[in-house]
Amino acid sequence: MTVAEDGSLRTPRPDCVSPVGFAVMKQEWRELAYIHFDYDPDVVQALLPPGLEVDTWGGRAWVGLIPFSMRRISFPFTPPVPWLGSFPEINVRTYVIRDGVPGVWFFSLDVNRLLPAFVARLTYRLPYCWGSASNVLDGDRLVTDVRRRWPAGHATARIEVSIGETITDPTPFEHFLTARWGLYSRAGGKKLRYAPVDHPRWELRLLVGGAGAHRTAAPCP
Helix, strand or coil, X not given: CCECCCCCECCCCCCCCCXXXXXXXXXXXXXXXXXXXXXXXXXHHCCCCCCCEECEECXXXXXXXXXXXXXXEECCCCCCCCCCCCEEEXXXXXXXXXXXXXXXXXXXXXXXXXXXXHHHHHHCCCCEEEEEEEEEEECCEEEEEEEEEECCCCCEEEEEXXXXXXXXXCCHHHHXXXXXXXXXXXXXXXXXXXXXXXXXXXXXXXXXXXXXXXXXXXXXX
């Protein structure tokens, strides 16, 4: 479990404590699955830029493979962007902390829209990749496919999960993995940028059966 600087245990916050007053972007996430793998913290720390510390639970670092459907992207004073504003995404992330502020660090984000991928890399310096991707919910089964084409590499992945019953009382560990109220990205050189995030509490459901994946997407260059 994460330990604060004063030696006390830090309890994850399931609700956003600092709502975003003026959002530079709004979006909806649907058909989403949280699939996590635990690693030695030193292994994950070696992949992070200076200034970020891997956030651990149970003495382990956690890396998430997160497929979902992005919908209705909009910007201040604009309606949702048609077509280009809705697409599947598969991101690979870990959880970090900087100066006591927890957040998300993305290793890769794969989408099937080239323009959003290019713009996100240019403006937010997020490691978006372009290729073919699909994320389909059929009853209680979610099937995701991705094949990367740009900027480099040809990684592919197929993810299949079955969705179970609602989790009525999420544990602190489940909040640790899912309740993240900001993300970190590069801001040029060795500088880091923090972007706050605000959304309603997730309605979590169990994954039943296995989560199958092969040739999991590699980090973007």
